[in-house]
Amino acid sequence: GIQVEQSPPDLILQEGANSTLRCNFSDSVNNLQWFHQNPWGQLINLFYIPSGTKQNGRLSATTVATERYSLLYISSSQTTDSGVYFCAVDVRGSTLGRLYFGRGTQLTVWP
Amino acid sequence: NAGVTQTPKFRVLKTGQSMTLLCAQDMNHEYMYWYRQDPGMGLRLIHYSVGEGTTAKGEVPDGYNVSRLKKQNFLLGLESAAPSQTSVYFCASSYVDSFSYNSPLHFGNGTRLTVT
Numbered sequence: 001g002i003q004v005e006q007s008p009p010d011l012i013l014q015e016g017a018n019s020t021l022r023c024n025f026s027d028s029v030n031n032l033q034w035f036h037q038n039p040w041g042q043l044i045n046l047f048y049i050p051s052g053t054k055q056n057g058r059l060s061a062t063t064v065a066t067e068r069y070s071l072l073y074i075s076s077s078q079t080t081d082s083g084v085y086f087c088a089v090d091v092r093g094s095t096l097g098r099l100y101f102g103r104g105t106q107l108t109v110w111p
Numbered sequence: 112n113a114g115v116t117q118t119p120k121f122r123v124l125k126t127g128q129s130m131t132l133l134c135a136q137d138m139n140h141e142y143m144y145w146y147r148q149d150p151g152m153g154l155r156l157i158h159y160s161v162g163e164g165t166t167a168k169g170e171v172p173d174g175y176n177v178s179r180l181k182k183q184n185f186l187l188g189l190e191s192a193a194p195s196q197t198s199v200y201f202c203a204s205s206y207v208d209s210f211s212y213n214s215p216l217h218f219g220n221g222t223r224l225t226v227t
Contacts, residue, residue: 033215042218042221043203043221045216045217045218048214048215088216098156099144099156099216101155102153104153
């Protein structure tokens with residue numbers, strides 16, 4: 001099956017710093033989604049981004065489908081950005097409805 | 112709109128007991144999913160459904176059964192709970208867009224299950 005690898009596994013930042021999270025995948029995909037799991041366990045969809053670049057406030061994401069990776073940028077990080085960031089992919093040609101998740105990047109932002 | 116609602120939020124079972132986790136969505140989504148989340152493992156797909164009356168196996172289906180009798184509900188059953196099923200369970204839903212691709216996934220808040 002497809003491999004979805006996220007890096008780094010852990011990231012510790014001071015408030016105000018910028019960061020880049022990476023998601024590599026081993027097969028062609030129909031779409032890619034980024035999620036944030038907050039410290040209370042809630043999973044929130046951040047981006048639905050099969051290709052190109054999208055921005056939402058301090059967060060932006062870029063997917064280069066031909067090179068099989070996606071990047072999530074967090075600028076001017078805040079303590080509320082802490083949590084785990086997951087990417088998930090929908091594999092092209094596979095049964096519709098199946099998403100494959102990476103193991104996540106644990107982000108801790110200190111004040 | 113409530114979105115995706117899971118019940119219960121917490122449950123403790125003894126080995127061999129059975130239970131059903133309930134998931135309801137009010138967004139008229141065709142697709143519904145059950146995932147489990149274990150430390151360091153990310154989210155793994157247990158079962159999913161692409162429409163009312165249909166179900167399919169995911170990555171880790173053993174020990175679980177599901178039913179989708181109504182479009183808005185997706186039930187996950189454990190017939191004989193085992194300690195290995197201690198986990199956090201998430202339900203999610205999505206729709207299929209005009210390109211036949213998944214829409215953004217919407218998650219419930221999770222059910223924390225402990226099997227002793």
